[in-house]
Amino acid sequence: MMQLRSISKAYQLGEEELTILHDINLTVLRGDYTAIVGTSGSGKSTLMNILGCLEQPSTGEYYFDARAISKLSDNDRTDLRNLQIGFVFQQFNLLPRLSALQNVMLPMVYAGYSPLERRERAETLLERVGLADRLANRPNQLSGGQQQRVAIARALVNQPQVLLADEPTGALDSRTGGEVIELISGLHAGGLTIVLVTHDASVAQNSERIIQIQDGRITADQQTRNAA
Ligand SMILES: Nc1ncnc2c1ncn2[C@@H]1O[C@H](COP(=O)(O)OP(=O)(O)O)[C@@H](O)[C@H]1O
Ligand SMILES: [Mg+2]
Secondary structure, three states, X not given: OEXXXXXXXXXXXXXXXXXXXXXXXXXXXXXXXXXXXXXXXOOHHHHHHHHOOOOOOOEEEEEEOOEEHHHXXXXXXXXXXXXXXXXXXXXXXXXXXXOHHHHHHOOHHHHOOOHHHHHHHHHHHXXXXXXXXXXXXXXXXXXXXXXXHHHHHHXXXXXXXXXXXXXXXXXXXXXXXXXXXXXXXXXXXXXXXXXXXXXXXXXXXXXXXXXXXXXXXXXXXXXXXXXX
């Protein structure tokens, strides 16, 4: 369902061209649970941003459900991103002045839900991530783990096919991080496709497949013992 074919990504820095990703070939199937590991600066976030249609590759083609992303109009690409892909970041990226409920309701505006449906769906999702009693709290009134759970609820509101999580436990202590990973593993058990970037080998071991990136290249791609 997600396929990268000979993807590269380069940035122009003054006179110099800096290539961040080299010849990436990667297929992620529906229902997969894939972890991407690699040192800082190896290109993990760049790869995730391409998978999430936040950035376009310099060469190669990205197919999402057999649709070539580079051939889509900007509007169609934005729709695909908003409706099919949920994104979770290390720093949560919640809007500070909005409550947990309002943060989760926000992305549903694009999907054309009525205000009542938005509220009901957001409440249901916040209950599912264990925050039924925190609906009115703003981010600074929540712990890091709670904020990440709000961010996960927000990522799920439009019922995406895939959840992309870029170091979702990177700003959390290990216990709280473990709870977030348990939540993500539960979503996978419910059928959601997961691609997760992590520094933490024990986090990666929860996945079914570990892809290693080094200097912008895939250097290893192995199933874990959880693989079906
Ligand atoms: N917009 C950009 N312009 C120039 N270089 C960038 C840009 N974004 C990332 N890079 C560089 O690309 C490399 C990979 O970055 P990134 O994908 O964030 O790595 P990781 O997530 O593995 O730490 C780094 O050297 C970074 O400095
Ligand atoms: Mg990164």
